[in-house]
Amino acid sequence: MDARTIIDYAKSLDCVHCGLCLNTCPTYRLTGREPSSPRGRIHLMRSLAEGEIQADADFAHEMDFCLLCRHCESVCPSGVKFGALMEHTRAGLAALEKRPLHVRLARAIGFGVLLRDRGALSLAAALARVFAPARMPLRAERAYQPTLTPAEGERTSAVLMLEGCVMSEIFGGVNRATAAVLARAGCEVRATPQLFCCGSLHAHSGESSGARALAREAIEASEALCDERGAPLPLVSNSAGCGAHLKELAALFEEADPWHARAAALSARTLDFSQLLAREPQRSLLAARMRASSELAELSPIAWDDPCHLCHAQGVRREPRALLALLPGVTRVELAGSEDCCGSAGAWSLTHASESSALLEGKLEALRASGARTLVTSNPGCHMQWDAGVRRAGLDVRVLHLAELLELATRN
């Protein structure tokens, strides 16, 4: 395999080298090193494609060091598709096997076994609770959703809910809250064990064949659940990372591949749950059920931390804030740098533990300064990262998923 072909060369040419991405990049801000910036990484990719450099261990290191937070895409005037460029490069590196043996072994177990099978993941999560309790959130809970949660009150729509791999193993309570809130907003909520892992972690890490296999499973599972007119149900995600991946699923397949169109159709019907709830009539139905309570008041003030794959990858910023504004008796304070990465980034926090802590330190500083008593997020990786950080820093702050907060406010 020619190393030069691992780059999506055409996409790399979109970068005009202006540098406006630099100050948004967590790894550039941490190290001050140009090769650890978006512009520097694109420069390396392009140099590789043009035969100026080799795809050696240094090259692989810089590519793996990126968190794929995609903050750079939010500010790039030239429209560089950095996430897609990076996933493409990582897929090529995986094929070249430039990584050390122990890394390859760990990847094979993680991507080939754990994230492909609910039983295996469940066992791993159980072991983690015993051997690595510090990494586990306090309220870790395994729960699988029933295949049908009926709408409360008038049924206005039906949706398919993505339970997700990590969510159902560690944040079962979040899934339950999500389904409850959707039901209270008039949605009939369907779930299916056939729809397990969306494959986003595979794709981010360059495990493209695994990502494609899981994508095909997800497409088939979701196509099987239809509304009265036979159209597949909208797919709702409460995990920013999964939602972002599902919305760009077609990128995994060549255009001539029939799966490309089916993936694109799935993307078109995928929504973050906040997007669905911020629409009418869901929003009004939810608002009508809101009740002030002492339990809710104790959580105030709250701060919203934008998950990277919600704000940068999906462009969803307004909806979660609009929903939080509905909470009675709760004030929301702004978190400085709420669009900056917390350092979780899937498995990155495990592979780059000290850098991950350093990034989180800055976020914790902003949290302290905000005076918030509750930190709200909507991605399992960020949730775990914040949870661990708050505990380590000894802060009296609760970390909640947006769905949990909405559930509490609409509980009668």
Added chain:
Amino acid sequence: MDPGLLRGLREILGEAGLVERRNQRVPYECDGLAFARQLPELVLLPRNTDETARCMRLLDEAHVPIVARGAGTGLSGGATPVEHGVLIGTSRMRAILEIDERNRFARVQAGVVNVDLSHAVEQLGLFYAPDPSSQKACTLGGNVAENSGGPHCFRHGTTTRHVLGLVIVTPQGEVLDLSKARAEPEGLDLVGFFTGSEGMLGVATELTLRLTQTPPVVETWLALFRELDEACECVSDLIRARAEPSAIEILDQLTIEAVEASVLRAGYPKEAGAVLLLELEGRESEVAAQARILEPLVRARGAFELRRARDPAERTRLWAGRKGAYGAMGRVAPDLYVCDAVVPRRKLRELVRETTAICEARGLKVANVFHAGDGNLHPNISYDRRDKEELARVLDAGDAILKACLAAGGTLSGEHGIGLEKIGAMEWLFTREDLAAMCRAREAWDPECRMNPGKLIPMRACMETRT
């Protein structure tokens, strides 16, 4: 690189402060002038004045050439490495050392990003006035080296008017503290001399910068014209009528299209042939008075619409669009050559026409977005650096534009500096004696000409002064 020298540098900086291996140095081979490339031997990332000075003493003993680099956003090749040379980057010097609200200054390390300083003092009702378009990325140290401008420098002046003091590491590695004299300089104004010296005299590591009071009212106006000509003419009308906004910018249609297609989506009307972007600032009555003068003037010049940004969010979007225009042009072609030349304001229209004709004659695509109030043109020429023949045409057009501006009584650079890009053009503007005098001034600091050699002043002139 000599192993002894490398060991010494590593002792000072540690692994995190060195970029040594080839695949990590490659991204440093150019700055914003992307076609000019040279791999540096080594990149040093010191954290403070002391580390910088100790490194520079070792480099002095070994006679190694040095190029300083901020964020590498410069457009004249000021931070392009030189052969057998070392790059000193300021990207790990990002601390704001002191904010003195009462005396309205800030002391910062050289690697602080321009916009970060304004953010840090926002709550105090202050800001740092010079606002280059790259302000979200470029460093204040780089701004000092290039004497950077920006849209609002029309009112507030370029960087040099905002530098109160500097700590400089000389080419020999001595620390020269020029930050004490905050009023009038005693003796020679070395701070003034250093600002804009493009990395030739040493490396500034700490800067004392003036902070400006945020005006109570700021309004952003757009005047829409069918023709670029009319917008250009309008600029002189405004100034003649003493309606002096704090910023006067012009964007042409191609620029607007690129900006509107980008994430910036600023809200510029695509039906306009040119937009005059104006900012009014001051007390409420002053702004209202300026707006009253404005309206009949732009109408008389043929503007078909005059509109005011409704709220701060719209203002922010419009300015983000203006400032991201260079990046947005990346949608048109892989590379962009941003020319920078200054003409007397009353000749704006002729020169904009001429630059367009120069580019068209060479089969090149040009977009215009510029600081009209300062007569500072930025013809943006799209190209692909892989096409050597096209690149040659671009450079030829750049030369022709500069010559036209000089012929009209203008000068070589408004804000990007001379760097590598226009070093040849220095000989068009200055006599041999002029250049020799500049060399003598430079050599008083750096007798070996080791700092950023081959930039700003043609080396030939320096050779001649020596012989």
